[in-house]
Amino acid sequence: MKYKLIKILLIFFVSVIIISGFLFLSKNTDRFLEIDFLDVGQGDAILVITPENQTMLIDGGPNNRVLQKLGKYLPMLEKRIDIVLLTHPHADHVAGLVEVLKRYNVGAVILSGVELKTEVYSEFLKITLEKNVPIIIAEAGQAIHFDENLEFDILAGVDGGEKVFNKNSEGFGVRGNDVNDASIVGKLIFSAKGGSASGGKDFSVIFMGDATSKIENQLLAYGENLESDILKAGHHGSKYSSSLLFLKFVSPKAAVIEVGAKNRYGHPTEATLSRLKMINANIFRTDQNGDIRVLSDGFTTNIYKEK
């Protein structure tokens, strides 16, 4: 796989987002990119708020704790989320999104498109369809352009297999994939205004979903484009993710692990933690630090811990 980023402009997204951004522009005083890694127990939920106040929720965690977090971090009375991106449909990522979809106006849902027949994922799809929320199936090479300084590049998604997209009980998705390894992997890239012109460097975060080292090895083809300031470590710090070679390519200053205290999987594993230490990444964990907030203006980035 050669690094070839075809920047597909998702025109529908852009139009909704611009309207939304415009409506809430007056509330934005600091113009920071904000990323909140939410402590939702054993699962992922990450809220991205752009400097123009566009919003993207990456996964919704295993239960309704995400609702309380959204109430806390979204502007008061805000009942819209521009994009809900589900990395893959396992319950610890999708379950919280069911109520989110019921209670919020979601601009679009981005899915990996991998098939999984579970009650909770079926419920999620059903509500998405009932509320006429547009569904986009992510593909490597696509990018979401929030504005000229901020984009989310999709680096990996579902691979091959039989495609079944009947929106009924016959199934939905691409068959024959490992669900974790069908995670949408994406990189958020934020350039400060005049960043590269003034010698500045982009600020970036790579989101791994639950992808394992199998996918990490494929991603090595991106070469130096993998380099990111922050890594959302794959699969809750499982030993099957965050291989040393991959970590060396990403070379993050900080790694965030979304994980529940005393979870039954033993996440994060000592093996992963020691690999992260080997590359001198500062480690942040939702089980120990609570919510983790990243604020960046593109030049300077600060990370805040709830505890």
Ligand SMILES: [Zn+2]
């Ligand atoms: Zn997971």
